[in-house]
């Protein structure tokens with residue numbers, strides 16, 4: 001989850017990023033750069049029971065590892081997907 005502040009009318013700056021799973025703040029490397037994190041956006045469509053819902057979330061690296069650790073098929077197995 002990103003917290004923004006308006007810099008100009010058409011520009012927003014990310015103030016903080018929080019991991020949706022554990023709630024911790026994603027640490028900064030410097031003023032404009034954060035440690036790497038996982039970001040996902042999904043807009044569900046007609047053939048789902050969440051039609052028209054838009055979900056987005058951010059995960060810190062530790063929570064991402066926990067998340068993909070639950071997969072039956074490894075996330076690193078089929079790396080040629082686009």
Ligand SMILES: [Zn+2]
Pocket residue numbers: 019020021022023024059060061062063064
């Ligand atoms: Zn986390």
